[in-house]
Structures are given as structure tokens and as C-alpha cells.
Amino acid sequence: MHLVGTSHQGGYSHEAVVYALQKCGIRHIDTAKRYGCESHLKEAIRESGVPRQDLWITTKLWPSDYGYEKALQACRESCERLGVDYIDLYLMHWPDAQIPGKSSREARAETWRALEELYDNGICRAIGVSNFQIPHLEQLKEDCDIIPHVNQAEYHPFQRPQELLDYCRKNNIVFEGYCPLAKGEALTHPVLIQLAKKYNKTPAQICIRWSIQNGVVTIPKSTKPKRIEQNCEVFSFTLTEEDVAMINGMHDGRHVSWDPTNIL
Numbered sequence: 001m002h003l004v005g006t007s008h009q010g011g012y013s014h015e016a017v018v019y020a021l022q023k024c025g026i027r028h029i030d031t032a033k034r035y036g037c038e039s040h041l042k043e044a045i046r047e048s049g050v051p052r053q054d055l056w057i058t059t060k061l062w063p064s065d066y067g068y069e070k071a072l073q074a075c076r077e078s079c080e081r082l083g084v085d086y087i088d089l090y091l092m093h094w095p096d097a098q099i100p101g102k103s104s105r106e107a108r109a110e111t112w113r114a115l116e117e118l119y120d121n122g123i124c125r126a127i128g129v130s131n132f133q134i135p136h137l138e139q140l141k142e143d144c145d146i147i148p149h150v151n152q153a154e155y156h157p158f159q160r161p162q163e164l165l166d167y168c169r170k171n172n173i174v175f176e177g178y179c180p181l182a183k184g185e186a187l188t189h190p191v192l193i194q195l196a197k198k199y200n201k202t203p204a205q206i207c208i209r210w211s212i213q214n215g216v217v218t219i220p221k222s223t224k225p226k227r228i229e230q231n232c233e234v235f236s237f238t239l240t241e242e243d244v245a246m247i248n249g250m251h252d253g254r255h256v257s258w259d260p261t262n263i264l
């Protein structure tokens, strides 16, 4: 399955989402309350004519809605804006949690218990977290019953958090990588340009293919229909092990989104 991101950065394009659903066979939509486009997606989904049951809709809980009751309410509101009665994957967007009188760890656990209830009630088919580091995941494992089904984290040639990826694999947490093109920064790197020439593909396709070959679920975003189409054409070629290793070697630890390393 191929996926499309819908973040607020770089803008939302109704035309691109409808095109992705109608013409590219994309069925996984990654959004968030924070992106401010859930209600626009409701329209795009309706216009596309794709039945709800064929879609995988991920949305995210923003930290200002952390806490048991607030999380339940926020999920109901996301469902309303999206025009759905269940969410396929609901993620806690960020590990920092501020609830007066509670530690961040206690606040995360309280919020997670709301997600567990949403999962038990079938309102969320899967529940997970985003930007969580190993200590956050370890604490959640001690404090709660359900281990997150997914951890969505930054993943591209400059940011390859292998230890986190290994931890997720060991604990049966699907690792979903965001910003697979490093927000476009990777596309002008000489190594990726050279590989693009070698495979007769674009640097964007090389990045997406590399994520897939490393076993990472990936959610490239574009507001341009032709680029969405291009980003889907990544299943007709295979990078050699040496070329995957060469891209693996580009990791320099830089974040192009936010950096959760120091969140307690």
C-alpha cells in the first residue's frame, strides 16, 4: 500500500488528495488535528468516491488535548471533522505532555489509557505514538497494557535512527518514517542524484525505495499530482545491497522536522 502525507507545512491541496485517491490508488491518508485539514479531507474523500472501508486513515492527538477525558473528546472531534465513525490509526503526536500536577510520564500514561479505551471500543482500529524515543516507549510499556502498534518518527537518508528502529522491531511496533525526502533537502544530494541516474529514476523515488527496502513504512507528501504519481512508481526496481548501504552511510543525525531527543 502506498501512502500520502497531508501536513500543514507546504500547504494542503484538495486537487492533489483527490488525484491521489482516484488516479494513483493511494489508500492511506496520514493527517493530524494539528495540520488543520481534517474537514478538507472529509470533502476530498467524499469527492473521490472511494468507500470508507477501503481507506486507512491515520490522525493524531495534539499535546494540548492530552489527559484522559480530553483525549476521548479530541478523538470524537477528529472523527466528526473527518466524517468517519472510526479511525484506522490514532497516534499521540509528541512525547512531551504537560498536565498540571503530573510528570510528563504520568501524563503520557493517562493519555495512553484513553487510547487503549478507544481501541477496546473499536473507535480506533490501531493506536500508536509519534516521535517517541526508546525511554518513552519503555515507560509506556511499564505503565500501560497495550504496547503501541506504531511509532511514527523522522526517517530519511540524513536521519536513520537505527537503534529506535531495532527496538521497535523487537517489540512488534511498526516503524513508520516521516519526511522521507527530508522535506526536499535530500533531493539535491550528489549521491542521490547519481543513483537516480543509475536507476533512471528521480532522487525522490530513490529515497522512497530506500525506506521501503529498509522495512520502513513511508509517507511522502506532495501537493503536486504528477509528483504524487511519481512517488508511487517505486515498485518496479530494486536498489542493490551496496546502494542501500551507501545511502545508509549518509546519516548525519540532522532533523528537518522537530527533535524529540531531549524530551523527558
Ligand SMILES: NC(=O)c1ccc[n+]([C@@H]2O[C@H](COP(=O)([O-])OP(=O)(O)OC[C@H]3O[C@@H](n4cnc5c(N)ncnc54)[C@H](OP(=O)(O)O)[C@@H]3O)[C@@H](O)[C@H]2O)c1
Binding pocket: 004, 005, 006, 007, 009, 010, 030, 031, 093, 130, 131, 152, 153, 178, 179, 180, 181, 182, 183, 184, 187, 202, 204, 205, 219, 220, 221, 222, 223, 224, 227, 228, 230, 231, 257
Ligand atoms: N508525526 C510527525 O511529527 C510528522 C512530522 C512531519 C511530517 N509528518 C508526516 O509526514 C508527511 C511527509 O513529510 P513532509 O511533507 O514534511 O516531508 P517530505 O515528504 O520529506 O517532503 C515534502 C517536500 O518534498 C517535495 N516533493 C515531494 N515529492 C517530490 C518529488 N517527487 N520531486 C521533488 N520534490 C518533491 C514537496 O514539494 P511539493 O508539495 O511542491 O511537491 C515538499 O516540499 C507529512 O505530510 C505528514 O503527514 C509527520
